[in-house]
Structures are given as structure tokens and as C-alpha cells.
Amino acid sequence: MREYPVFLPHDGEHLALVITVPDERPIGLVVLITGGSAARGHRFQLWTRAARRLADELRLASVRMDYRGTGDSTGALPEWHIWDLPVDQVMAAARFAMRATGVDRVAVAGNCIGSRVALEVAAELPECEGALGIRTPILQPSGLSEAISRARQWRFAGFLRSRPLLRRLLVRPLVSRKKRATGRVRSSMATALGRGRMLFLYSEGDFTFGEQVRRELDRIMVSLPEEQRTRFELRMLPGRGLKGFESLDIQQTVLDTLVDWMARIFGLVPSPATSRRR
Amino acid sequence: MSIDLELLDRHRRYSDAEAGISEEFLQPTLGLGKTVGILSNPLGPARRVGFVICHSFGLEQIHLSRFDALTARTMAAAGFTVLRFHGHGYGDSAGSMEAISLSSHLAEATDAVRLLRERAGVEHVGVMGARVGGLVAALVADRENLPFMALWDPVVSGALYMRYFLRSQLLHKIVQQASGVEADPSPGGDSEPGITVSELREQLRSRGWADIRGFLLTGGAHDEFATADLLKDMTRFGGKALVVSPSRTERMTPAVAKLVEHLGTLGADCTARVMRDRAAGQFGLHHHANVPGGIKVDLQFTLSRSLAETTVAWARRAAPLSPQTPEGGPP
Numbered sequence: 001m002r003e004y005p006v007f008l009p010h011d012g013e014h015l016a017l018v019i020t021v022p023d024e025r026p027i028g029l030v031v032l033i034t035g036g037s038a039a040r041g042h043r044f045q046l047w048t049r050a051a052r053r054l055a056d057e058l059r060l061a062s063v064r065m066d067y068r069g070t071g072d073s074t075g076a077l078p079e080w081h082i083w084d085l086p087v088d089q090v091m092a093a094a095r096f097a098m099r100a101t102g103v104d105r106v107a108v109a110g111n112c113i114g115s116r117v118a119l120e121v122a123a124e125l126p127e128c129e130g131a132l133g134i135r136t137p138i139l140q141p142s143g144l145s146e147a148i149s150r151a152r153q154w155r156f157a158g159f160l161r162s163r164p165l166l167r168r169l170l171v172r173p174l175v176s177r178k179k180r181a182t183g184r185v186r187s188s189m190a191t192a193l194g195r196g197r198m199l200f201l202y203s204e205g206d207f208t209f210g211e212q213v214r215r216e217l218d219r220i221m222v223s224l225p226e227e228q229r230t231r232f233e234l235r236m237l238p239g240r241g242l243k244g245f246e247s248l249d250i251q252q253t254v255l256d257t258l259v260d261w262m263a264r265i266f267g268l269v270p271s272p273a274t275s276r277r278r
Numbered sequence: 279m280s281i282d283l284e285l286l287d288r289h290r291r292y293s294d295a296e297a298g299i300s301e302e303f304l305q306p307t308l309g310l311g312k313t314v315g316i317l318s319n320p321l322g323p324a325r326r327v328g329f330v331i332c333h334s335f336g337l338e339q340i341h342l343s344r345f346d347a348l349t350a351r352t353m354a355a356a357g358f359t360v361l362r363f364h365g366h367g368y369g370d371s372a373g374s375m376e377a378i379s380l381s382s383h384l385a386e387a388t389d390a391v392r393l394l395r396e397r398a399g400v401e402h403v404g405v406m407g408a409r410v411g412g413l414v415a416a417l418v419a420d421r422e423n424l425p426f427m428a429l430w431d432p433v434v435s436g437a438l439y440m441r442y443f444l445r446s447q448l449l450h451k452i453v454q455q456a457s458g459v460e461a462d463p464s465p466g467g468d469s470e471p472g473i474t475v476s477e478l479r480e481q482l483r484s485r486g487w488a489d490i491r492g493f494l495l496t497g498g499a500h501d502e503f504a505t506a507d508l509l510k511d512m513t514r515f516g517g518k519a520l521v522v523s524p525s526r527t528e529r530m531t532p533a534v535a536k537l538v539e540h541l542g543t544l545g546a547d548c549t550a551r552v553m554r555d556r557a558a559g560q561f562g563l564h565h566h567a568n569v570p571g572g573i574k575v576d577l578q579f580t581l582s583r584s585l586a587e588t589t590v591a592w593a594r595r596a597a598p599l600s601p602q603t604p605e606g607g608p609p
Contacts, residue, residue, distance in 0.1 A: 031358065045367070083572055101281055247492050
């Protein structure tokens, strides 16, 4: 396994990427995408560890990156809109890595906002054969939700906060309807599932997953042809939350899941001498 | 088709004429093994002084990485060559979390100082670091008799820091349980109900490691950090120092104030600054907040810039371009 850190010029800035390649000729490329504020190796080196296992066990190359204005990439990012996804940056990184490694089979994996980026890239990149999303936020605030957020600063909100009964009667029914999946999520899922597989990974105790998310996913799936539906998989991890990968167990589970799933996507069997678990 | 090495090599570095810097990825062997570093160079007149940035510990390394990068670039634009790198068990390094200890931090930083010294044009090397990176920088400066160091909110007592670090696991567990997330109740597991700081310390002794919010803390690392104390371990630093204490008030934290006093007794030329900022309490922590309208804000954005500018102003005074060239004059 070898690693090549590079600065990729993009839109007037330079994106910091690390391309990992196996010792033998790679058979595919995995684009590893972080959440909004994590560095390219991700918390606890999760993407670094994933990249090395993909290379050593599956002969897959990978690219991990810092978004513009984060990590070692140039640019400034004092604030950003969470739905203004940096798809163009990830597409540029994927294209560059494909060119550098000489592969034309691609899969993507992303965490949190990065998984929404992964979804968009999977839809836009014709070579993409699979997309793995960890804690994919498919719901986004509606106009009602935005209004509730702004109203939290009003004096009346403080009055409501101090009265649990009123809160339960007035606020909760509104809050429960505050989010919806966007047309963009639905169309990206349909396009990506038209040519590849998709795995959404959540955990039971995760606030990004709930009944509303399950209903939305069901609704999206019902709208798709049978062939596309069968390419989608929803997997729930028991127990502790995935958020932040804040336990060694959850890190190991995510890594094992990612490697096993990528092996399926690329039609490979992982090497048995794999577990790096302490 | 094989790997396009020429393409990859061509992209290892970039120049930014507007910013007045160039940057280059390095893959040196520092401390325990191979890692990744970035060398920031001035495009304009270069000073003979270079700096190594020592990153912090655990998740602080990620939360402060943008500040480290910003400082390296601001310093390079002012004529200083700056090296930053990933220590073992961090980022793109070859090592895993088990390798992380105070010894590993110190060995890597010491090797990085030597690496920077070998660069053409760099005659003197100083060190910089935030939080635990400040502790590491100070120890390396003292041991290697370096002429310059800049510390931002340095950890002065490793024992206090380790107590805070272990407590973060307990707080994390309380938050998880309050939000309905099930803990792993396996016997001896890191999430065993009722666990305390003392029990975590016992785990470190008996099992040799503990899971602290996803960070694998070894007993050895804990013990090494817990015995570090800048007020006792710094015995000879006589160079020029900048010590900055980000604060929500006008006052420096007591530990940092004691360190400034200690540096004075050692004979160091110490510049102490309090950097007042509303986000000072977030320094080293996760610093992105959600605001209404789906906006994420970097709470540390202004503070990071202020700290970098203060550091550059100090470094310019501490290491002028050359004896014949007054600051601000022609190179």
C-alpha cells in the first residue's frame, strides 16, 4: 500500500487529498467523504484506516479529502449552509483520483453531510457502482421548521419553554412535521439506484433516524421500479450512536461493514487476515 | 494502465502568488515511523528562522488542525518557513492510536525540528503549539535549547488535563444515557454502568487501555501525560517566548499565568497576551454551531485569525529579516 498526498487546484483554491493505492494494480476506487467539519482522515483516522484496509484486503484505491476552507485545503469557510453541498469538489477529487490510478470503477462512502454528498456524486458520476451512507440526513428543514428555529429567539419561546404542558400541546405537533425529504434526495437516489447499489447505515439511538425517516425511505422506495428497490439496503446497528464514532466498537463495526460491502460492490471476497481490532 | 506517478508528483506542491506562499507535502519519518507533513514556504524574502507546529492530543488535533494550517500560512507569508505534520496515530500517519503517548509526541516534534534545520536557509528553529501541542512544544524547546517558542493556551499540568480527559468520557456517557442511547453493559467494558474516573484509571492499570469517547488511551500514555508539569519540567529555556491565553475575560488562566512567571524566572524573554474572544471557551473543542436557517458557523474563525496575527507580530519582532533590514523595510 502506498499513499500520495496532493494539492488539487479547484475553483481558485487547492484541495488537499490523499490517494491510497494497493501494491498491485487497483481494480476500483472508493471515494471517502467526511462530514462537514472533519479532516480528510476523519475522527480517529477512520477514513485513513478504511483506505488502508481497502487497499490491503481488496486491492481498491481510495481518495480522501479536505473540503475547501477545512483541514489543509486552502480557502476560508467562516460559515456555510448545510444543504449547500460541495459536490463539485468531491467530483473533482474523484475524477483526479480516477485519472491518477487508472481505474474506471468507482464507489462512494460518506458520513453525515458527507453521505448526502456521496448520494449526489453517485447520481452524477456514471462510473459509480455503489454508495454507502452513514447517518444520511435525508430530511431537511421545511419552511415551518425554519420559522420555528427563528422563533426560538423570541421572548414568547422562553415563556413556552418554561411551560412543559403548553410545549407539548402547541410545539411538539408542529416540530414533528417540520422536516421532509427534498426532491433532490429522491431524484439522486433514483438515478444512483438506476445503475448501482446503495446502503444506508444508521444506529438505533441516532437522532438522524426515526419513524419519519423510515416513512420517507419507504415512500421513496415505493416510487421506484422493483429492480432499483432491490439495490437499496437499510441497515440498523444496535445500541450506541454512530454520531462522532465515539467508541472503539462502533469504529470497528463501521470499518468492517464498509470493507465487506465494498467487497460485494466490486465482486470481491475480503482477505481473511483482516481484523485490526484490538 | 498504471499509477500516474508524474501526475501525482506534480501535485505535491502549489504556489499562491497572492498569498505569497508555497506549500509542499512531505512524507518524512518522524519518531516511530512514516507520516505526512506540510512545509509552508514564503515566496518573498525568507527569514533564517523556521518553526515546527506541534499539534494537540486526541480529538483536539482535529479541532485545532485548521488553526495550525492558518498559522503556518500566515507565518509563511511573513517570511518564516513552517513545518506541520501528523504525529503517530493521527491523520495520515502510518501509526495507530495505540502508538500515541507523550513520548511519541516529543520524539516526532524533535525529529521535525531536525528535519526543518536541514532545510536550506533555515538557521534557527522554533516551535509552536496549542493546548497539549503547547506542552509538547515547551518541553522540546527546553530540552533542545531552542531559541523561540509560541504557546497558545498551553496545557501546563498533564495531571489536570488527564483528569479532564477521563471526565469527558463520563460526561459523554451521561449525555448518551439521557438521550436514550443504550450503553454497552459488558463486564469490564468501557461503558459499564456506574463507572467513575477512579474506575477508568483502574481499567487503564488492569487492562492497559480505556475507550475515551472513541479514543484508545493506553495506560502508558495516561501515566506519561499525567506526570508532565511545565512548572517542574522546564528548567532551562532562555529564548524568546510568546504565551497566549484565549479568554472570555481580560484575565489569563491561573495555570498559564504561573507558566509565564516560571519562564521569567528561567530568564526567558516572555511576551504574554490575553486574547479576549467569546469563543475562547471552545478553543480546542468542536467549534461549529448550527444557527437558524440551516447555517453552520465556525465559532473559532475570528479567534484563529487573531491568534495567528498576534503570533506573526511577535515572531517578526523576535526574528527580524536580517540585522541590516529593519522590519517593514526593503528585503
